[in-house]
Amino acid sequence: MTYNSKKDVTTTWIPKTEIGRKVINGEITSIKEIFDKGLKIREPEIVDYLIPEIKEEIIYLGGVPGKGGGKKRTPVRVTTRMHQSGRKRTLRALAAVGNENGLLGLGYASGLDARTAIEKAQKKAKLNIMTIRRGCGSWECSCSTAHSIPFKSQGNRGAVTVDLIPAPKGMGLVVANEAKKLMKLAGIKDLWSKSRGPTQTRLNFIMAIMNAFEKLNKLKVMDNDKKSVGLLEGIKE
Numbered sequence: 234m235t236y237n238s239k240k241d242v243t244t245t246w247i248p249k250t251e252i253g254r255k256v257i258n259g260e261i262t263s264i265k266e267i268f269d270k271g272l273k274i275r276e277p278e279i280v281d282y283l284i285p286e287i288k289e290e291i292i293y294l295g296g297v298p299g300k301g302g303g304k305k306r307t308p309v310r311v312t313t314r315m316h317q318s319g320r321k322r323t324l325r326a327l328a329a330v331g332n333e334n335g336l337l338g339l340g341y342a343s344g345l346d347a348r349t350a351i352e353k354a355q356k357k358a359k360l361n362i363m364t365i366r367r368g369c370g371s372w373e374c375s376c377s378t379a380h381s382i383p384f385k386s387q388g389n390r391g392a393v394t395v396d397l398i399p400a401p402k403g404m405g406l407v408v409a410n411e412a413k414k415l416m417k418l419a420g421i422k423d424l425w426s427k428s429r430g431p432t433q434t435r436l437n438f439i440m441a442i443m444n445a446f447e448k449l450n451k452l453k454v455m456d457n458d459k460k461s462v463g464l465l466e467g468i469k470e
């Protein structure tokens with residue numbers, strides 16, 4: 234079952250974890266509290282409850298030959314393998330969630346049908362939600378607002394390397410289409426990117442971007458620099 238609004242969650246959710254119970258009792262009132270305490274979210278409903286404005290996107294992983302060559306992107310990737318009982322199909326989906334304001338999560342899951350794979354991926358994405366550092370690290374701009382990222386960051390996954398580079402206001406998202414979904418969910422409006430390696434493997438490409446965001450989060454920043462790049466740590470209080 235997927236929940237689409239806070240109202241749905243409040244009427245149907247019976248928490249199974251301590252954190253879930255604290256959320257429903259009002260002892261925990263924001264996702265920031267969970268991050269600050271370093272708690273691990275084990276129920277997707279916690280995210281639905283605390284971030285009612287949460288949005289979901291499916292990152293298209295699959296591809297079928299399109300008309301006139303090229304590939305037509307499809308939501309799930311299908312793999313088939315032979316099994317004693319015959320041909321066995323597995324569907325894999327990649328989903329992202331975010332609040333378009335500094336929070337982003339990614340989930341990857343498989344299932345025997347597309348719907349199951351997508352729902353599982355969406356739930357995992359919620360469990361993996363994290364803050365994204367935003368700012369303006371563009372030397373052409375230096376407006377000190379959070380429309381881009383504060384510093385350049387490089388991420389890797391498999392043989393894929395992706396550089397995320399701060400861009401000036403109004404530049405827009407100069408990234409591949411599927412990656413744009415991540416940026417929009419995170420609330421990043423202007424960004425350049427460069428990638429190397431087999432980026433047609435969408436899963437590795439998207440995971441490399443998440444790796445770049447994780448590295449950006451770990452970067453030690455001096456107080457003076459925080460101001461000059463307009464660093465915004467995820468969410469405003």
Ligand SMILES: [Zn+2]
Pocket residue numbers: 369370371374375376377378380401402
């Ligand atoms: Zn700027």
